[in-house]
Amino acid sequence: MCHAYSVTTNIEAIRQMVQTIFRFDVAANIGNLAPQTGVYPDMLAPIIRNRPGLERELVKVRWGMPTSSQALYQAAQARADKIAKKQGRDLTADEFAELLRMEPDRGTHNVRNTKSQHWKRWLGPEFRCIVPFTSFAEVSSEIGPDGKKLGNTWFAFNDSRPLAFFAGIFAPQWTSVRKTSEGLITTDLFAFLTTDPNNVVAVANPDAMPVILRTPEETEIWMTAPWEEAQKLQRPLPDGVLQVVSVGNKEDPPEENFPAPPAQQDLF
Template structure:
């Protein structure tokens, strides 16, 4: 699964690309967008989402709600540990509170779209696109130094052009993300995965993100009924993408200059379109 990605462009580059190539305007409710060379689960990151009557560029927290079944199992395991430590079973009221307050760090990739857990968010009103310039899969291959390669970063080429994942978002979800925060209500997002192409399979033989490559695919994803939109949950063709960095927590790595950003009156950052 994709556990990290980077987005090193700026707001104006994203807006110009959307306007000139995708042919729609977007309201930017995001302030400044500093380069994020390492976006990891539960961090804030930009998305473009459908809203009633317009589309919005905004930062949300990465990680959709985990299924209630999985959270119940986590709470049950914790209850068993507490019972063993205290030498008594928890009361029904204590266990119910444990379930209610079970931390949910979120599910950052969505694969099984037939699951009842995800079906509530598959309509166009919950669809979004997630801008990125590179993404990482963890490789367990052993390198020349005898250590696992770790993060293997992929992009369309060394310039790391702007591209988009197919995402979904959940508005105003109430849960405990971190014990230190307690119960919060916030908007969340994640993106779809599918089988890998031959490039990504070198690091992860099981999955890669769903990447939208054309204006037509963007429009289908943002507007079409699920019966049509689900056909986009497919890998990129073999040979598309390349490895741009290995073993680094962020991309571009510190010793490499990030791609240039552009002012409002400049040409937008190169893209794959």
């Protein structure tokens, strides 16, 4: 699964790309967008999302969709069992309900099984988004010359790391406990789809790669088409597409190699 990515393109470059290539306007309700060379789960990151009856908007949203209710129930039950053992009594129904309500949910940052009832509620066009990125990371278990695991293997379309987009979904105004220190909060959340890897990504992760939209036509299908058509985009890129641009770094590009990107650098 993809656990990190970078987006180093500025707001105007993203807006110009969607206006000139995708041919739709986007409102930038985001303030300044500093280069993010390492986006990790639960961080804020930019997405472009649909708004019913309005133009699409570029906003920053927290990465990690809601975890399934079954998984949260199981986690709460495990905690309840520990508490019961410590206190020498079972929790009451009200106590367990409160425990479940406050169960921390760190979020699910990749969406794979789109046939799951948990995800179906967010697969309509009104909940779809595109997620800008310039490179993404998979954790490699390969051992390097120093005897240590290689760690993050970063992929992009080429060394210049052109702007591209993941196929994403978002949940508006979801109430949950993301961190115990925060308590209950209500916020927008997003994640992006994954699929089988192509032969380039499979070297680091033989199980999955993000769903990447390559053309304006694919982007328009993802943002507007019924799920029966849009789901066909949940497929790997062709073999040979993408390349490894960095290995073993927590961010990409590594700080010492971070270039200033061209104003309209993109994939298309």
